[in-house]
Amino acid sequence: MGQIKKIIKNIIPNSAQKKLRIINSKYSKVKLNKTFDPIISELKSTKNQKRIILIGTAIYGNIGDHAISIAGTKFIKKEFPNVNLIEIPISLYEYKSDIINRNINQHDLIIINGGGYLGTLWETGQEISNSIIINNPNNRIIIFPQTMYYKEDSENLIKEHKKIIADHPNVSLIVRDKKSYDFVSEKEFEFKKVILTPDIVTYIDGNKYKNNKNKIIFVLRKDHEKVDYKKDIEELKSHFIELGYEEDDFEYTDSVVEGYYNLYNRDALVEEYLKMIGQASFVISDRLHGMILAAICGIPVIALDNVSNKVYGAYEWFSSFDYVLYFKDKNIYQKIDEINESKSSYNYDSSKFANKHQEIKKLVELEYNDLKI
Incomplete structure (x- = not known):
């Protein structure tokens, strides 16, 4: 199937491919x-x-x-x-x-x-x-x-x-x-x-999805809400490498996938994502729900803001949770070190809300x- 798609891509003009995608999407x-x-x-x-x-x-x-x-x-x-x-x-x-x-x-x-x-x-x-x-x-x-x-x-x-x-x-x-x-x-x-x-x-209580596997998971936007954090991401990666993590421990994802989902099949989609998040030692995200889904699983998370500041707005609710951090906080790297050294297992307490x-x-x-x- 992959080869067929490649052949179609090579022989059909871009304008026609675009029309086909629109027709397929509508269908x-x-x-x-x-x-x-x-x-x-x-x-x-x-x-x-x-x-x-x-x-x-x-x-x-x-x-x-x-x-x-x-x-x-x-x-x-x-x-x-x-x-x-x-x-x-x-x-x-x-x-x-x-x-x-x-x-x-x-x-x-x-x-x-x-x-x-x-x-x-x-x-x-x-x-x-x-x-x-x-x-x-x-x-x-x-x-x-x-x-x-x-x-x-x-x-x-x-x-x-x-x-x-x-x-x-x-x-x-x-x-x-x-x-x-x-x-x-x-x-x-x-x-x-x-x-x-x-x-x-x-x-939602997501504590049951916690299954730490020593991963650093980056959940980063690709759309028009994105702020350029390229330099900050590199700094964070360098710091985690200093803490003993390796390049293979870094995983990059977004919380957007292809296809259509609905009330009949969405539970499995979200559950699989929570299981993936639950494997992290830390999540770094500029997506509001990258932060929230990590937080409700009890996974340490570092929040980066987006263009509308909604990530920071959500972080304010979680600021009393020790394992939820905001990247622009003072002593952010010290806080990361403390969480990393403590090896604590955190639990999300929905009763706070x-x-x-x-x-x-x-x-x-x-x-x-x-x-x-």
Whole structure:
């Protein structure tokens, strides 16, 4: 198969190859969406019931976003075991938003999946959030833990997004970092309620995946959120070599893989990734969930920030965890040495965030209980 791909690559012009990739991508999405027909059937058959509709869960190959989707559904199912939850993956909403919106009633509580897409970093996520809010003007809506970030000179876009919120009386927002929380206040977004909690993935306990194999795992971005840490990475590598690690002990990865995943096969994807992370002595990451997934496994992790500062925003929640470090901390190398020398086994304690998880529960409970059939 590899040889066939090479031959095709050599004989077909780049422009044609690009068109073929687009066609294949569209075909794969359409084919995959057929597997979601039962969701549409359930949405229609339970239309007269009181429900929570979770919209926008991941289908692409971002493992961190799948962890968000898993944590969000786990949270709702555990905290509200008697509630009828229907999950709408993001591409299903993109392709069938008309059908979905027609089958949502006023007694449905809509929860928009968490992530880092509010603002200008990831336009598709913001557009889908806008669509859900605009097309469901009579529903109570909660946006699960988010980062909000706008690039410079985005005042017109901020104004547009503010109006969408102002025109809907029942949209509440959960933000996962103080910078976003302050931004919402500073720009005077008129959300019904705004609360500050850590990322929803902190609800997951990953201690069982810890299986140290003396590896240094680098989880590094390749997209437009990346900051140039090339020099810093080389310094870190040199320091670990001084501590006795060898070049073969370094492993490089990203938390993005090829292909489409969904609520039917995502658990295995995330579990395999957690097992890989669990083999590390240290994880170094500029991805928010590179840091968080290491932290919930009790693996020492060094966080590097990204362009929107969301990694640092998440690190602030973990700053009291001895094994979670921020690269720009004072005495960072001394802290690395202390962890390395201690050979301690760390355990993630999710109870440290229990009061914040309860704030999310109270908000969902308040909105859901006020719904009338």
